[in-house]
Structure formats: C-alpha cells, structure tokens
Amino acid sequence: MASGSPPAESLPPFPRDRRRSDSHNQGQCQGRPPAPxxxxxxxxxxxxxxxxxxxxxxxxxxxxxSQPTTPPFITSVPRFGYLALxxxxxxxxxxxxxxxxxxxxxxVQLRNLAVGLLVDLYxxxxxxxxxxxxxxxxxxxxxxxxSAKEADYIRNGNAKRIMSLSKDHTTQLWNSVxxxxxxxxxxxxxxxxxxxxxxxxIPLRIYLPSTPDPRASTASNGQSSxxxxxxxxxxPPTLPRSNTLQTxxxxxxxxxxxxxxxxxxxxxxxxxAHGSAVPFKAPLKELMEEAAYPDGWLALVVVLxx
Numbered sequence: 001m002a003s004g005s006p007p008a009e010s011l012p013p014f015p016r017d018r019r020r021s022d023s024h025n026q027g028q029c030q031g032r033p034p035a036p037x038x039x040x041x042x043x044x045x046x047x048x049x050x051x052x053x054x055x056x057x058x059x060x061x062x063x064x065x066s067q068p069t070t071p072p073f074i075t076s077v078p079r080f081g082y083l084a085l086x087x088x089x090x091x092x093x094x095x096x097x098x099x100x101x102x103x104x105x106x107x108v109q110l111r112n113l114a115v116g117l118l119v120d121l122y123x124x125x126x127x128x129x130x131x132x133x134x135x136x137x138x139x140x141x142x143x144x145x146x147s148a149k150e151a152d153y154i155r156n157g158n159a160k161r162i163m164s165l166s167k168d169h170t171t172q173l174w175n176s177v178x179x180x181x182x183x184x185x186x187x188x189x190x191x192x193x194x195x196x197x198x199x200x201x202i203p204l205r206i207y208l209p210s211t212p213d214p215r216a217s218t219a220s221n222g223q224s225s226x227x228x229x230x231x232x233x234x235x236p237p238t239l240p241r242s243n244t245l246q247t248x249x250x251x252x253x254x255x256x257x258x259x260x261x262x263x264x265x266x267x268x269x270x271x272x273a274h275g276s277a278v279p280f281k282a283p284l285k286e287l288m289e290e291a292a293y294p295d296g297w298l299a300l301v302v303v304l305x306x
Contacts, residue, residue, distance in 0.1 A: 048290070049290040049291065050182075050186075050289075050290050050291070051182050051186075053079065053080065053116075053274055053291065054078065054080055054180065054182040054185070055078075055182075056078065056079045056116070056274070057076040057077065057078060057079070058076060058077055058078075058079055058115050058116065058119055058126070058128060059074075059075075059076045059126055059127035059128065060073075060074070060075050060076060060077060060086075060127055060128050060130060061073075061074055061127040061128065061129045061130070062074075062075070062086075062090065062103075062129075062130050062131070062132055063129075063130075063131050063132075064090075064094045064098050064100070064131065064132055064133060065104075065131050065132070065133035066097075066098050066133065067094060067098055070094065073089075073090060073093050073094075074127070075089075077115050078115070078116075078180040079114065079115055079116030079119070079274065079275075080114055080115075080116060080177065080180065080293060080294050081114070081115050081177065081178075081180060082112070082113075082114060082115065082140050082144075082177075083103050083110065083115060083118075083130075084112065084138040084140040085140065085178060087100050087101065087132075090132050094132075098133075099133070099134040100132045100133070100134075101133075101134055101135050101136065101137045101138075102132070102133060102134065102135025102136060103130050103131070103132055104130065104131045104132075104133070105118075105122055105124060105128070105129075105130055106122075108122070109135065110130075112138045112140060112143055114293050114294075114295075114299075116274055116275070116293075117207070117293065117299050117301070119275065120207075120272050120273070120274070120275060120299075120301040121207055121209065121228060121301055123303075141174055144174055144177065144294075144295055145170070145173075145174060147295040147296070147297065148162060148173065148294075148295045148296050149162050149163070150203070151203035151292075151295060151296030151297050152192060152296060154200075154201050154202075154203045154234070155193075155195070155199045155200065155201060155202075155203060155296070156195060156199060156200060157200045161191070161192050161195065162192060165188070165191070169188055169191075172184055172187075172188060173185065173188045173294075176188070176294070177294050185294060189294075192296070193289065198237070199237060199285075200236065201234045201235055201236055201237070202235045202236070202237055202246075202284050202285060202288050202298060203288065203292070203296050203297045203298060204232070204233075204235050204251070204284070204288075204297070204298050204300070205230055205231070205232050205297050205298070205299050205300070206230070206231040206232075206252075206255065206256070206271070206300050206301075206302060207228050207229070207230055207231075207299065207300065207301045207302065208228060208229040208230075208231060208256075208302045209227070209228045209301075209302065209303075210227050210228055210229050231255060231256070233255060235251055235255075235284065237283075237284060237285040237288075245283040245284070245285055245286075246283065246284045246285070247263070247280060247281050247282060247283055247284065248271070248278055248279070248280050248281070248282045248283075248284055248287065248300075249262075249263035249264055249265075249280030249281060250263045251284055252271065252280070256269075256302075259302065263280060264280055264281070265280060266280065266305055267305065268304065268305055269302050269303065269304050269305055270302075270303050270304075270305055271300040271301065271302055271303070272300070272301045272303055273287070273291055273298070273299065273300050273301070274291060277303075278300065284298070
C-alpha cells in the first residue's frame with residue numbers, strides 16, 4: 001500500500017489580512033470546509049499563499065468495487081493534483097483483472113476536477129473514502145491544457161500568452177502539476193500572468209450544488225453523476241467605469257443576487273475556496289493571483305448557511 005498522508009499544514013491569511021476571527025480548524029487545511037461564515041486560514045506565514053496551497057495534501061482510502069476484501073490503497077495526494085494520476089498505481093495494486101478508470105464517492109461518479117475542488121464540493125470526512133472501478137477513461141493532460149488555454153483567453157481576450165510558450169515550457173506546465181512542483185509551475189505561471197496590458201476578465205467558475213433530477217438516467221453500473229451547476233460569466237477585475245477592484249461580494253451579488261443579497265457578508269450562502277470560507281471584501285483579482293488552480297481558474301463552491 002502507498003504511504004500515509006503527511007500532517008496538515010497551516011495556511012496564511014489571504015492578502016491584506018482579510019480574515020474573520022475564529023479559532024483555527026485543522027480539518028480545513030486538508031480539505032474540509034469550515035462552518036459557513038468562518039474564515040481562518042491559520043497563523044501568518046512568510047510563505048506566499050499559492051506556495052502553501054501547493055503543499056497541502058488530501059488523505060485517501062481507496063477500495064476497488066470488485067475486491068471488497070482486499071486491503072485499501074492508502075495514500076495522500078496534493079489538493080492541486082488529479083485522481084486520474086493515481087490510476088497506473090491502482091492498476092498495479094489491484095491487478096489486470098480489476099480495471100481502474102473511474103472514482104466514486106458514496107455512489108457518485110466523480111468528475112475530472114482537481115482533488116481540492118472535489119473535496120470542497122463533497123465535503124467528505126478525512127481520510128476520503130473512495131472506490132475505484134471500471135468506467136469512462138480520462139485524458140487528463142489534454143483536459144488540463146485546454147482548460148489553461150481557455151483561462152488565458154478569458155484573461156486577455158486571446159490565448160497568445162499560453163500559445164507562445166515553447167514546447168518545453170508547455171510540457172513543463174503540465175509536468176509541474178503531475179510532480180507537484182511549485183517552483184517549475186511558478187516560472188511558467190509568472191509569464192502567463194505578466195501581461196503588458198491589464199487583464200480583461202477573471203477566469204471564474206462558481207460551483208453551485210443542486211438537487212439531482214430523479215428522472216435523470218444513471219450510469220450503466222447504477223452509479224449517479226455528481227449534481228452541481230457551474231456558473232461561468234465574464235467578470236472584469238474592476239468595477240464598470242472605475243479603477244476600483246471588484247470584490248468577491250460585489251461579484252456574488254451581481255451574479256447570484258437571490259443567494260447573495262448583501263455584498264458585505266453571507267446571509268443565505270457562503271463560498272468556499274481551498275477548504276475555507278472566503279471574505280466578501282477580498283478583491284477578486286488578488287484571489288485569482290493567489291488562489292487559482294494551476295489551470296488558471298479561480299474555483300469557488302457555494303455552501304448554504306446553516
């Protein structure tokens with residue numbers, strides 16, 4: 001079996017000390033969101049937030065659907081990694097007679113998203129208990145690069161920055177994710193974000209969990225797909241006709257006014273990123289620069305206030 005997970009790490013606050021005061025919750029460091037309305041990413045740190053995020057791990061407990069008595073595969077993976085990167089190791093562990101191509105959480109077939117985003121969506125207890133089995137195969141490398149190109153297009157109105165990368169640098173971008181290599185990634189990402197003119201829009205995706213349609217068909221093995229809506233719209237970094245940076249709260253009130261009637265604080269719903277609720281006064285551009293996933297997208301998950 002693979003080795004166990006390393007200890008949880010503490011996150012520094014978002015820039016400009018945009019924290020809500022409360023006690024530190026160790027669980028959120030490994031992926032479990034805090035209670036809505038809380039924002040405490042741990043004690044201050046000299047390390048950049050994006051570097052700390054690259055170091056966070058999610059512990060996993062994986063069993064095979066056809067081998068319930070086989071000891072589980074125990075490992076930990078980076079929040080910025082992808083489950084599909086485990087498939088070759090799982091295939092070697094469970095053998096050729098037990099295909100490994102898709103993952104399920106409590107009967108829900110997981111989509112091809114970064115592990116940290118999946119944890120924010122499903123909020124599982126840790127270690128996360130998953131099953132692996134036969135299912136659709138993922139071409140994770142192409143999916144990642146296509147997503148990165150789309151993010152570049154949204155930022156600049158074209159994809160010239162990423163398309164101008166050399167073949168070696170393009171390969172290095174994806175390899176840095178596979179190897180969880182922050183230093184290599186940072187060099188490429190700095191080039192992508194260092195544009196000669198201000199960016200046009202923020203690559204933003206808001207994930208809104210929804211109730212599955214009971215009439216919807218399930219996969220052939222009886223498993224259902226995760227049910228959530230992805231809201232994606234063009235969001236400029238500054239307010240219209242102004243140089244004032246857009247805050248998370250102002251964007252949420254504009255895009256989802258029913259759930260977010262107040263731009264200053266969560267009343268009906270909150271948003272989670274990397275296991276922690278994000279303050280509504282946080283400038284969206286800074287969130288993108290420090291907390292976007294390696295493909296360039298800032299991914300926020302809506303959670304209802306209890």
